[in-house]
Amino acid sequence: xxxxxxxxxxxxxxxxxxxxxxxxxxxxxxxxxxxxxxxxxxxxxxxxxxxxxxxxxxxxxxxxxxxxxxxxxxxxxxxxxxxxxxxxxxxxxxxxxxxxxxxxxxxxxxxxxxxxxxxxxxxxxxxxxxxxxxxxxxxxxxxxxxxxxxxxxxxxxxxxxxxxxxxxxxxxxxxxxxxxxxxxxxxxxxxxxxxxxxxxxxxxxxxxxxxxxxxxxxxxxxxxxxxxxxxxxxxxxxxxxxxxxxxxxxxxxxxx
Amino acid sequence: xxxxxxxxxxxxxxxxxxxxxxxxxxxxxxxxxxxxxxxxxxxxxxxxxxxxxxxxxxxxxxxxxxxxxxxxxxxxxxxxxxxxxxxxxxxxxxxxxxxxxxxxxxxxxxxxxxxxxxxxxxxxxxxxxxxxxxxxxxxxxxx
Numbered sequence: 001x002x003x004x005x006x007x008x009x010x011x012x013x014x015x016x017x018x019x020x021x022x023x024x025x026x027x028x029x030x031x032x033x034x035x036x037x038x039x040x041x042x043x044x045x046x047x048x049x050x051x052x053x054x055x056x057x058x059x060x061x062x063x064x065x066x067x068x069x070x071x072x073x074x075x076x077x078x079x080x081x082x083x084x085x086x087x088x089x090x091x092x093x094x095x096x097x098x099x100x101x102x103x104x105x106x107x108x109x110x111x112x113x114x115x116x117x118x119x120x121x122x123x124x125x126x127x128x129x130x131x132x133x134x135x136x137x138x139x140x141x142x143x144x145x146x147x148x149x150x151x152x153x154x155x156x157x158x159x160x161x162x163x164x165x166x167x168x169x170x171x172x173x174x175x176x177x178x179x180x181x182x183x184x185x186x187x188x189x190x191x192x193x194x195x196x197x198x199x200x201x202x203x204x205x206x207x208x209x210x211x212x213x214x215x216x217x218x219x220x221x222x223x224x225x226x227x228x229x230x231x232x233x234x235x236x237x238x239x240x241x242x243x244x245x246x247x248x249x250x251x252x253x254x255x256x
Numbered sequence: 257x258x259x260x261x262x263x264x265x266x267x268x269x270x271x272x273x274x275x276x277x278x279x280x281x282x283x284x285x286x287x288x289x290x291x292x293x294x295x296x297x298x299x300x301x302x303x304x305x306x307x308x309x310x311x312x313x314x315x316x317x318x319x320x321x322x323x324x325x326x327x328x329x330x331x332x333x334x335x336x337x338x339x340x341x342x343x344x345x346x347x348x349x350x351x352x353x354x355x356x357x358x359x360x361x362x363x364x365x366x367x368x369x370x371x372x373x374x375x376x377x378x379x380x381x382x383x384x385x386x387x388x389x390x391x392x393x394x395x396x397x398x399x
Contacts, residue, residue, distance in 0.1 A: 042321065042355055046267070046376075049354040053273035053377025060280075076269055207323035210266060210292060 039205040040091060043215070047084035051077045087214045093149075094204070094216060097223045102143035104251070109138040109175050109184060116152045120159060128162055128169035128188070135176040141251050142182075146224040150232075151186075153217040154244045158188035160211050161242070181230070181247040192238035201234060221246075259390050260309045262288040263352070264296045264330065265319040274317060274352070274378050281383040284315075292322050293330030301334055301343035313346040313397070315390050317374075320353040320360055327351060331367050338369075348393050350374055350386060 054077040061070040110132060121127035155171065162169040172187040193201065193208070200206045202222040205215040225232040229249040236242035261284050263274045271289045278284040288307050290296045300307060307314060320327035337343040350372035351364045364373045372389045374382050 038357075042357070046321070046354045049376045050267055050269045050273070053379075054269060056377065056379060057273065057276050076272075080269055209323050212323050 036204055043205050044084065044088065044091075047080050047087075050080050054080070087216070090214060090216050090220065094220045094223060097146070097220065097227060100145075102145045104141050104143055107140060107142050107144060107147065109140070109173065110134070112144075112148060112151060113155070113173050116148065116155055120152070120156050124159065128159060128171050131170060131172045133172055133174035135174065137177075138175050140177075140182040140248060142248050143228065146228060147248070150221045150224050150246060151184075153221045154186040157217065157244075158186055158190060158242070160213070161188070161190040161193075161209075163189065163191045163239075163241075177250065180250055182250055183245060183247050185243055185245040187241065187243040189241040192240055193234065193236040193242055194238055198234060198236065202232070257312070258285045259283060259315050259387065260285050260288075260307065260312055261315040261317065262290060262296075262300075262307060263317040263319075264290045264293055264322075264327070265317070265352070266292055266322045267319070270319070270376060273376075277378045277380065277383045278386075280380070281387060283387045284383075293318070293325040293327060293333075296330060297325070297333055297337070301337045303342050305344050307344065309344070309346070313348050313390075313393070314344050315386065316347055316349045317352040317378075317386075318349055318370075320351060320355055327353070328363055328367065331369055335367075335369055348390055350389065352376060352378065 054073045058070045058073045058077070061067075061073065113130075113132075117130050155173075158171040159169075166189060168189075170189050172185075174185045174187070176183045197206075197208045200208075202218045204219045206219075207213075207215040222232050225246045225248075230247040232244065232246040234242060234244050261278060263271050265271050265274070268291075271287070271291075275287045275289070278287055290299070299305070318327040318331060322330075325333065331349055334343050334347070334349075338345070338347075347369065348371050349367075349369045351360075351370060352374050353360065354376045356375055361373055364370045371393055372386070374385060378386075
């Protein structure tokens with residue numbers, strides 16, 4: 001007599017697969033958190049160290065009656081502390097990025113970009129030309145606050161890293177749609193990004209140049225795009241320019 | 257004899273503190289300020305340099321965390337250029353950083369050009385340590 005038992009393992013295998021995936025995600029998150037904590041603590045410590053260096057000089061200057069120099073250095077210390085408070089604000093925005101929920105609304109890329117651009121170029125003596133290259137209707141459904149944050153980071157980088165040796169600096173905003181995505185690209189004819197820097201570009205606190213800001217703009221942009229279900233990427237040729245592109249998923253209503 | 261000295265640091269405020277501290281100490285020449293490792297390599301390690309050392313080793317205070325090449329990458333590249341005769345021929349490097357990270361200290365220990373590791377901000381004691389360290393190095397080289 002032969003006895004036979006058949007057990008369907010499909011469900012168990014599927015559960016195991018999901019658990020492994022979750023474990024991998026948690027592992028990746030831990031690595032990101034550890035890196036965040038390390039670079040955050042360094043970058044928040046550095047300005048405090050600068051301030052304490054200045055303040056100890058101030059005390060000696062005051063002891064010696066050199067009030068003008070002490071005043072000058074107190075002002076420097078004040079400037080450093082303000083900058084670092086602003087930086088902390090950005091770091092907090094980054095930490096909050098994955099939790100905050102913003103309502104979706106119908107937006108138009110051109111209408112979003114124009115006011116951001118005027119804000120950024122207001123202090124520029126000779127701003128680059130802004131060009132639009134829309135291969136589709138530029139309206140989409142998305143969350144205004146994070147999309148604005150991403151666009152303003154990318155646009156201000158395009159200006160900050162322009163090539164001053166060029167007669168005409170240009171920033172081109174383009175968009176297109178495929179079946180499932182709305183694609184946006186910001187292209188400039190600036191100085192470009194060396195290949196070795198590209199891999200680290202979207203990491204927290206990475207700075208590549210004296211023109212770099214606090215090293216958080218692109219990390220924040222990536223976080224926002226990913227949270228909205230899209231992806232961000234970069235193409236660049238040093239000496240010719242850079243192109244940052246991001247996608248946003250079209251919602252069902254738009255796909256239909 | 258006053259020590260010829262250069263500080264490589266992207267933070268203007270920190271370069272200022274170094275300049276004031278070393279000038280208060282009295283044993284150092286006017287500090288040559290350089291705002292990044294990349295600039296230091298371009299301007300002073302590419303075949304010529306306008307830093308006057310009168311044959312003395314140049315003391316270099318090197319920050320670690322800088323945009324572009326960090327302090328360690330800069331020192332490694334300096335070694336390469338020195339071996340090709342492109343860099344200032346005789347140097348004593350001390351890392352001057354706000355990082356107390358043991359990994360950074362270990363990394364500094366591995367670099368043959370690096371003789372010290374001082375945490376910011378530079379104070380009167382730190383200036384004296386730099387002075388002592390430089391003279392110990394001179395003595396070792398003479399021996």
